[in-house]
Structure formats: C-alpha cells, structure tokens
Amino acid sequence: MSDDNGSGGPETDLVPAAVEPEIDRAAERRQARRERLRLLYRSPAFVIGTLIVAFWIFCGLFADVIARYDPLDPVRLADGSILGARLPPSSEAWFGTDQIGRDVYSRVIWGSRSVLLTAPSAAILAVIMGTLLGLVTGFYRGIVDDVISRIIEGFLSIPVILLALLAATTLGTSRVVIITVIAVLFTPVVTRTIRAAVIAEAELDYVTSARLRGEGGFFIMTREIYPNITGTVVVELTVRLGYAIFTVATLAFLGIASGDVTTPDWGVDINQTFVLIQSNQWWPTVFPALAIAALVIAVNLVADTIDRVNKA
Amino acid sequence: MGRFILRRLALSLVTLFILIVIVFLLTGVFPSDPARTIAGPFASEETYQLIRDRIGSDDPMFTQFGRLLVDTATFDFGVSYELDTPVRGLIIPALGRSALLVAFALAMTIPISIAAGVYAARKKDTLIDRSIVTVGVSSAAIPEFVSGIMLQYFVGIRLGWFPAIADAPDGSSLLTQLNYLMLPALAILLVYFGYIARVARAGSIEAIEADYTRTAYMKGLSNRKVVSGHILRNSLQPTVAVIGTQIGYLFGGLVALEVLFNYKGLGNLILGAAQKQDLAILQAGIITVAIIFMIATLAADITIAWMNPRARLDIKG
Numbered sequence: 001m002s003d004d005n006g007s008g009g010p011e012t013d014l015v016p017a018a019v020e021p022e023i024d025r026a027a028e029r030r031q032a033r034r035e036r037l038r039l040l041y042r043s044p045a046f047v048i049g050t051l052i053v054a055f056w057i058f059c060g061l062f063a064d065v066i067a068r069y070d071p072l073d074p075v076r077l078a079d080g081s082i083l084g085a086r087l088p089p090s091s092e093a094w095f096g097t098d099q100i101g102r103d104v105y106s107r108v109i110w111g112s113r114s115v116l117l118t119a120p121s122a123a124i125l126a127v128i129m130g131t132l133l134g135l136v137t138g139f140y141r142g143i144v145d146d147v148i149s150r151i152i153e154g155f156l157s158i159p160v161i162l163l164a165l166l167a168a169t170t171l172g173t174s175r176v177v178i179i180t181v182i183a184v185l186f187t188p189v190v191t192r193t194i195r196a197a198v199i200a201e202a203e204l205d206y207v208t209s210a211r212l213r214g215e216g217g218f219f220i221m222t223r224e225i226y227p228n229i230t231g232t233v234v235v236e237l238t239v240r241l242g243y244a245i246f247t248v249a250t251l252a253f254l255g256i257a258s259g260d261v262t263t264p265d266w267g268v269d270i271n272q273t274f275v276l277i278q279s280n281q282w283w284p285t286v287f288p289a290l291a292i293a294a295l296v297i298a299v300n301l302v303a304d305t306i307d308r309v310n311k312a
Numbered sequence: 313m314g315r316f317i318l319r320r321l322a323l324s325l326v327t328l329f330i331l332i333v334i335v336f337l338l339t340g341v342f343p344s345d346p347a348r349t350i351a352g353p354f355a356s357e358e359t360y361q362l363i364r365d366r367i368g369s370d371d372p373m374f375t376q377f378g379r380l381l382v383d384t385a386t387f388d389f390g391v392s393y394e395l396d397t398p399v400r401g402l403i404i405p406a407l408g409r410s411a412l413l414v415a416f417a418l419a420m421t422i423p424i425s426i427a428a429g430v431y432a433a434r435k436k437d438t439l440i441d442r443s444i445v446t447v448g449v450s451s452a453a454i455p456e457f458v459s460g461i462m463l464q465y466f467v468g469i470r471l472g473w474f475p476a477i478a479d480a481p482d483g484s485s486l487l488t489q490l491n492y493l494m495l496p497a498l499a500i501l502l503v504y505f506g507y508i509a510r511v512a513r514a515g516s517i518e519a520i521e522a523d524y525t526r527t528a529y530m531k532g533l534s535n536r537k538v539v540s541g542h543i544l545r546n547s548l549q550p551t552v553a554v555i556g557t558q559i560g561y562l563f564g565g566l567v568a569l570e571v572l573f574n575y576k577g578l579g580n581l582i583l584g585a586a587q588k589q590d591l592a593i594l595q596a597g598i599i600t601v602a603i604i605f606m607i608a609t610l611a612a613d614i615t616i617a618w619m620n621p622r623a624r625l626d627i628k629g
C-alpha cells in the first residue's frame with residue numbers, strides 16, 4: 001500500500017472546500033456528545049447509580065483490604081478463639097456470622113467479584129454478537145433476515161432462566177459456560193433492537209448515496225450506519241448489563257454458579273442460607289440480597305437515564 | 313377475524329417448532345449421555361444398555377426429534393427415567409399449582425399497574441408521575457427471589473401478616489391457599505408492576521395527546537366517558553401485548569420463587585429435574601412453558617384485534 005500523502009487514494013486530490021463540511025460534522029457530533037454528557041451529569045439518578053456501581057467495583061478490586069476476615073474460614077478473634085456460627089450482627093461481625101461461622105460482611109464484599117466478572121462479560125459478548133447480527137439482518141434483509149428473525153422468536157418464546165437451566169444441565173457450570181450461555185441467550189433480543197435501529201437508518205439518504213457511490217456493504221455497515229446507532233448500542237449494553245446481573249444472581253441462587261458453594265457469591269450464599277430465615281436468622285441472607293438489589297437498581301438507574309438522554 | 317386467528321396461530325406454531333428444535337439441540341447434540349446419568353456410575357453394562365434402549369438413545373437423530381414433536385403434539389412426554397412415573401402425571405398437577413399462583417398474582421398486578429400507569433400519564437411530569445416511574449424501574453430490576461426474601465422476612469416473619477412459606481396444608485380452602493400464596497404473588501407484582509405500568513403510561517400519554525381525545529372533550533363528553541371510551545381503549549392495546557408476553561416470562565422467575573417459598577409447582581419440578589439431570593421432565597417442562605407463552609401471546613393478539621379492527625389487517629412477523 002502506498003503512503004505518499006497520508007490517507008492515500010484519489011480523495012486527497014480534491015479541493016479543500018470539499019473537506020470542510022466533513023470537519024464541521026465531526027465537530028457537531030462532538031458538540032452533541034458533550035451536550036448529552038452534560039444532561040447525564042445533571043441527572044441525580046445517573047449520578048447515584050454510577051456512584052453505587054463504582055462502590056461495588058471498588059469493593060471487588062480491593063476486597064482483601066475492605067473485608068475484615070478471611071471469607072472462607074470461620075471468624076477468629078484477636079486472641080485466636082472462634083467467634084461462633086449464626087451470630088447476629090455485632091461489633092465483631094458487622095453483618096453477623098453465617099451457618100459455619102464465617103463473617104457475612106466479608107463474604108458480601110468478596111462476593112461482588114464473582115458477579116462483576118460474570119455479568120459484564122456476558123453483557124458485552126451479547127451486545128457484540130447482537131450488534132453484528134443486527135447490522136447484517138437489518139442491512140441485507142431478505143431470506144437470511146427472515147430465517148434469523150424466526151429463530152430469534154423461538155428463543156424469545158421462553159424465559160432465559162429456563163433455557164439456561166437446560167444448557168447448564170448438559171454443558172456444566174464453569175464460568176466460561178455461564179458467560180457464554182447468558183451471552184447467547186441475550187443475543188436474540190439485542191439483535192432485534194439493533195436490527196430495528198439499522199432498518200431505520202438504512203432508509204435515510206446518506207445510506208442511499210453511499211450505495212450510489214458504490215461503497216461495499218461492509219463499509220456502509222461499519223462506517224456509515226454503525227456510527228449513527230452507537231447511542232442504541234450503548235443503551236443496549238447498559239440495559240443488558242442490568243439483566244445479566246439479574247440472571248447471574250438468579251442462576252446462582254438456583255445453584256448454577258462457577259466454583260463451589262464455599263466461593264463467596266451473593267446468589268450462592270443466599271441459596272445456602274435462605275432456609276435460616278424461617279428461624280429468624282435473617283442476616284446471612286438479607287445482606288447479600290440487599291447487595292444484589294443495590295447493584296441492579298444502580299445499573300438500571302444508569303441505563304434508564306442514558307436511554308432517556310439518547311432519545312432526547 | 314377467523315382468517316386473522318388462523319394466520320396468527322400458524323405463526324405461533326412455527327415459533328413453537330423452532331423452540332423445540334433449540335431444546336432438542338441443547339439436549340441432543342451436546343456430549344451428554346442421559347442413559348449414563350440415569351444408570352449411575354456403578355451400573356453394569358447390561359443395565360446401561362437396557363436404559364439406552366428404553367429411552368432410544370441409539371435411534372437416529374431424526375427419529376428422536378420426531379418423537380419429541382409427537383410427544384409435544386399429544387402432550388405425553390413418556391416416562392421420567394429418574395422417577396419412573398409418567399411425565400405428564402408430574403407436569404399437570406405442578407402446572408395447576410403454578411397456574412393458581414400466577415393467576416392470583418396477575419389478578420393483583422394487572423389492575424394495580426394499569427391504574428398506576430394511567431394515573432401517571434394524566435399527571436405527566438409531576439412528582440407523583442416521576443415516583444411511579446422510578447419505583448417501577450427499580451422494582452422491576454430486582455430479581456424475584458431478592459424481593460421474595462425481603463417480603464418473606466419483613467412481611468412474613470417480622471410482621472407476621474402472611475405465611476412465610478407458600479405450601480398450604482392439604483385440604484385447605486381456596487381462601488387459605490391464596491393467603492399462603494400472598495407473599496410470592498406480591499414478589500411477582502413487584503417485578504411486573506414496572507413493565508405494565510410503564511407501557512400503560514406511554515400508551516395513555518399518546519392517547520391523551522391524540523386529536524380524537526381533544527375532539528371528544530370538545531364535544532362535551534364527561535371526563536369519565538373520555539377516559540373509558542377513548543383513552544383506555546387505545547392506550548391498553550400495547551399494555552395487553554406486554555401482558556401477553558410477560559405471562560410466559562413469569563415462569564422464569566417462578567422457578568426461584570417456588571424454591572424460596574417451598575411451593576411444589578412447575579418451577580420447582582423443572583429445577584429438580586435440572587439438578588437430577590432428568591432430561592425428560594426438563595424438556596417437557598420447558599416445552600409446557602413455551603406452549604403457555606404461545607397461548608398467552610395468541611390470546612393477547614386476538615384481544616388487540618378485537619379492540620382495534622386495524623390490527624387484524626397487518627400481522628407482524
């Protein structure tokens with residue numbers, strides 16, 4: 001490839017005047033983005049949501065500093081004695097101890113790691129696959145689109161949890177399997193959203209003129225349409241992240257999680273302790289449940305605000 | 313209308329067929345050996361082969377797939393290899409119990425959500441509107457079992473208002489059973505309130521701002537007549553569609569709620585089958601939920617067509 005004058009190709013021979021509107025458009029787009037970010041920062045829901053998510057990421061990253069005790073072993077006091085099992089919240093164990101004497105507070109802090117590894121990976125993977133499929137089906141339409149749309153409807157006619165249970169039964173419950181299964185099961189709904197956005201864009205004049213210029217399908221999809229649907233993609237990503245946390249937590253509660261039952265995980269811990277509620281020992285269950293609630297509400301507040309700003 | 317229903321039914325059957333293909337591929341293609349699972353690690357080669365013969369593991373793929381289709385069409389899923397009882401005999405009573413819970417939950421959820429959505433639309437952009445929307449978004453985001461835990465502890469144990477488990481003693485009257493089902497039903501309400509209220513609100517705002525509503529007011533119709541005859545009739549169409557899809561999805565959250573509240577419904581049956589790797593029950597349970605989804609969405613579309621003649625003309629793919 002020749003690189004005599006940077007960008008190469010015949011376009012560089014054009015008069016500068018033809019380049020100017022291009023620059024203006026980029027500047028305009030930056031301006032619009034700044035405007036939208038300002039709207040976001042001024043929304044209390046977005047700020048609160050982001051702070052809570054940041055708090056959990058911080059807990060996940062620095063769990064060894066923030067946690068008070070080893071999450072895997074019964075709480076040992078300074079004098080070496082064991083505190084005891086199923087003790088209510090106290091100054092030694094802020095959130096009490098669980099059925100085998102481990103510190104619930106430390107397990108909640110460590111438990112953030114598990115969900116923050118699995119859920120975002122699944123959401124990102126689903127959005128990548130769904131965006132690719134959505135671009136192809138929305139742009140080319142035709143028979144491939146028809147077939148894929150029917151398959152999507154098949155997937156959407158059953159709750160994700162049930163297909164995930166089936167998949168986990170046949171494929172096992174390693175972290176990679178759980179991430180892949182959730183990603184695959186989320187792909188249809190992402191595809192449907194992106195496809196709709198692509199169809200709306202493909203009818204606009206700039207796509208027609210790109211076609212008339214003789215641009216290839218790949219170029220039009222990636223360079224012309226994609227930049228105009230990034231808002232939708234970002235919204236999908238945040239919305240799917242919320243659902244991914246929802247799904248990962250529910251599956252863990254049903255006993256489908258990577259690692260064994262001793263690994264700190266909010267859903268697994270609830271699975272192991274929820275029967276204790278009946279005997280009024282609420283703390284090993286209610287604290288991880290509050291953690292899940294805080295995280296999903298936060299992600300949804302962020303997603304909801306981004307969605308509204310994107311539509312504005 | 314008859315033609316509409318037929319075409320809509322054909323589409324549903326195609327979707328159901330594809331779902332059965334997905335279920336079959338998930339259970340059939342991947343390297344799992346149900347016969348080995350049933351036989352257990354210590355079974356003799358003879359026993360293992362006997363089980364393989366009985367469940368037809370050696371049959372060609374197409375025969376096995378055909379069998380699943382016939383099973384679905386006749387709603388007879390053979391015998392559970394694990395429990396050695398007919399699958400249908402397990403599914404139907406469990407489904408009945410789940411249906412009672414779902415019906416009870418919907419009987420509370422649908423009127424409350426629609427009322428809240430329409431009310432929010434009429435008070436658009438006020439504090440009460442923002443609160444309904446925010447509460448809806450937040451409560452819909454929380455997994456059923458998490459809100460279930462909060463209800464179980466705070467309302468069931470702490471306040472003692474309702475039983476903390478859903479399993480009513482045998483021979484209880486319907487009223488007693490519903491009392492036992494109150495907390496899981498409230499957990500369902502918390503999740504679906506947000507979805508339904510939101511759609512009802514959006515639909516109502518559109519209808520309130522529409523020309524025909526303005527005309528109706530200017531004709532001098534009473535507020536009550538405009539709301540029931542003009543706004544609700546139009547705003548409820550998307551709401552009905554959402555309710556139709558959500559009824560099927562409800563069964564996903566039901567698995568966790570039935571475990572939490574110790575209720576022997578379809579969700580508990582499906583989870584037990586997954587844990588015991590009982591693929592016959594697992595497949596049958598999932599296909600049952602898909603059939604429920606099919607019937608619910610079909611019913612919703614027919615309702616919409618009845619509410620709005622224009623919907624009968626175009627059929628969305």
